[in-house]
Amino acid sequence: MRKLEIIIAVILAPLDFIMVVLAGLSAYSLRFNSEIANLRPVIAELSQKDFFFIALAIGLIWIICFALAGLYNLRRPLAIKEVGRIVLASSAAMTAVILFIFFQRELFSSRFIIIAGWLLAILYITLARMLVRLVVSILKKNGVGLQQLIVVGEGESVERMVKDLYAGKNEGFRLVSRLKSFGDEEQQNFLGLISEKKPDAVILASTQLPQAQVLALLDATQNQHIDFYYIADLFSTHAGHLGISTLFGEPMVEVKKTKLEGWGRIWKRVFDIIFSFLALIITSPLTIITAILIKIDSSGPILVKLQRVGEKGKVFSLYKFRSMIRNAHSMKPALMDKNERNDGPLFKMSNDPRITRIGRFIRRTSLDEIPQFINSLLGQMSVVGPRPHEPEEVAKYQPWQRRLLTIKPGITGMAQVSGRSALSFDEEAKLDIAYIESWSFATDLMVILKTPKVIFSRRAAV
Numbered sequence: 536m537r538k539l540e541i542i543i544a545v546i547l548a549p550l551d552f553i554m555v556v557l558a559g560l561s562a563y564s565l566r567f568n569s570e571i572a573n574l575r576p577v578i579a580e581l582s583q584k585d586f587f588f589i590a591l592a593i594g595l596i597w598i599i600c601f602a603l604a605g606l607y608n609l610r611r612p613l614a615i616k617e618v619g620r621i622v623l624a625s626s627a628a629m630t631a632v633i634l635f636i637f638f639q640r641e642l643f644s645s646r647f648i649i650i651a652g653w654l655l656a657i658l659y660i661t662l663a664r665m666l667v668r669l670v671v672s673i674l675k676k677n678g679v680g681l682q683q684l685i686v687v688g689e690g691e692s693v694e695r696m697v698k699d700l701y702a703g704k705n706e707g708f709r710l711v712s713r714l715k716s717f718g719d720e721e722q723q724n725f726l727g728l729i730s731e732k733k734p735d736a737v738i739l740a741s742t743q744l745p746q747a748q749v750l751a752l753l754d755a756t757q758n759q760h761i762d763f764y765y766i767a768d769l770f771s772t773h774a775g776h777l778g779i780s781t782l783f784g785e786p787m788v789e790v791k792k793t794k795l796e797g798w799g800r801i802w803k804r805v806f807d808i809i810f811s812f813l814a815l816i817i818t819s820p821l822t823i824i825t826a827i828l829i830k831i832d833s834s835g836p837i838l839v840k841l842q843r844v845g846e847k848g849k850v851f852s853l854y855k856f857r858s859m860i861r862n863a864h865s866m867k868p869a870l871m872d873k874n875e876r877n878d879g880p881l882f883k884m885s886n887d888p889r890i891t892r893i894g895r896f897i898r899r900t901s902l903d904e905i906p907q908f909i910n911s912l913l914g915q916m917s918v919v920g921p922r923p924h925e926p927e928e929v930a931k932y933q934p935w936q937r938r939l940l941t942i943k944p945g946i947t948g949m950a951q952v953s954g955r956s957a958l959s960f961d962e963e964a965k966l967d968i969a970y971i972e973s974w975s976f977a978t979d980l981m982v983i984l985k986t987p988k989v990i991f992s993r994r995a996a997v
Contacts, residue, residue: 539680540609543667548598548607554663555597558655559590562648593632597656600628614668615984616977621660629653681709682762683734687752688741689715692766692962696740708736717748717755725755736762793941795974802976803917810918810983811911818905825856825902832893835861838906843923846943850926851915854906858894859887901990907946919979920945921967936964941971949978952985 563586601607604624611617633649674680686697700710711732714721728734737756739749749765756763795803815822826837839859840852866889890898897903910916916923923944932939949970950963958966970978 539671539674540611542680543611543671544607544609546667547664548601550663550667551601551606551660552594552598554659555594555656556587556590558659559593559648559652560587561655561659562651563590565651566647593628593652596631597625597628600624600631603627613977613981614665615980616975617664618661619977621664622657625653625657625660629656675707678709680707682707682736683711683732684708685712685714685728685732685734685737686710687714687717687737687739688744688766690741690743693740716744717752722751722755726759729759729761734761736764739763739765742766793971793974795942795971799974799976803974803979804914806976806979807911807914807917811908814905814908815912818908821902822905825897825905828893829857829891829897833860833891842926843944844926844929844940845915845923846940848929848940851910853916853923854909856897856903856906858891858898858903859889860891863889904946911946915943917943917945918947919970919982920948921971922948922950922963938968938971939964942974947982947986949982952982952989 560583563583601621601624604620604627605612606617606620606624612620629649629652636649671680684700686693686700697710697713700708711734712728717725737752739752744752753763829837835857837857839855839857841855841864842850843853845851870887870889894903907916908918911918920943921939924939929937929940948967950958950966953966970982
């Protein structure tokens with residue numbers, strides 16, 4: 536466990552306590568502000584000194600609720616999940632306070648202070664924790680608090696990981712050593728390596744290591760009290776989603792396709808409708824300008840309907856702003872020998888002659904994808920999901936890649952915001968399948984929040 540994580544966990548509790556007390560005092564000051572008091576006169580006076588001691592007691596209740604909500608775990612959740620837990624735990628704490636006031640009415644009965652204090656506590660705590668995240672991020676970028684890491688394994692993905700670690704994309708780690716395997720020689724030299732490099736963690740980055748070496752590595756790390764991580768293969772991610780039931784009295788284990796079942800699917804659909812409707816309204820000025828530019832630039836329709844494969848292999852018409860000349864799809868077979876992607880079924884050509892001048896701009900800025908919110912409203916797509924592909928591309932899928940059709944395709948997705956601009960098709964598929972396997976509402980929000988940054992960075996790089 537990294538020392539920095541322990542320090543942060545120790546700091547958070549007193550920081551939250553201070554923010555709650557500060558929120559209470561702020562609510563008190565607002566209530567007794569002369570302008571608010573004139574609008575709604577104060578019925579029962581409460582001295583600031585007495586209220587301060589009440590705020591201290593409320594702060595303790597808040598800390599207990601936060602601890603029960605897991606907000607002081609050493610492994611901090613994603614920022615979006617943390618904010619959600621703050622809101623829920625703060626609401627629980629305020630409910631406990633209201634119940635106490637109900638049975639001890641002589642305490643104080645200002646509904647304004649209660650509501651304002653609750654909202655301000657959420658705001659203050661969230662801002663304080665975001666500031667802590669910012670400070671931690673700056674420290675890590677300067678090499679402070681990084682976990683010393685040994686990488687074990689070989690292969691393309693391992694080489695890329697090592698390269699990213701050397702390039703400073705540390706994700707909280709600093710690479711101190713690299714082992715291509717964990718055979719007899721590596722096992723004999725492991726204690727010396729530990730003594731010299733003093734690693735905090737070992738990551739098995741390859742799924743191709745013999746089982747005997749994997750078990751030996753796991754034993755060695757546990758004996759030396761070193762954290763052990765491994766990159767999960769595709770079946771490992773499947774195995775994390777098991778449902779247990781009975782059939783004729785016999786236990787039956789189901790390997791579920793995705794977490795996106797039941798209420799998860801319902802909430803995702805509701806979110807898609809609301810978000811897509813608002814997105815179409817907000818982007819309407821851009822839609823009008825884009826439509827005019829397309830019409831001025833070249834002849835042809837403003838919108839095009841493209842055949843794409845959706846959930847469970849159903850073909851649907853995807854809406855996009857036209858970025859190509861007329862009959863562009865019929866020209867594709869003649870250009871296949873110029874395809875720059877030989878890693879899968881997709882077609883890519885840097886200087887595609889079919890793309891118009893305005894088309895290059897709207898593709899670079901992703902403006903051509905705005906009409907896809909119509910597909911989302913119609914239920915053919917989702918805001919977040921795997922990228923939709925053409926029927927002839929899907930026909931070339933490997934069997935395991937057909938799992939991409941488990942859910943609706945998305946306007947944006949995990950592969951698009953992965954942080955790498957040149958993913959192979961297999962890598963894209965693995966990222967999207969990982970999203971399908973481990974879907975959560977917080978993940979959707981994270982992808983949506985990252986999408987504008989990816990679009991702008993791509994624009995700046997051109």
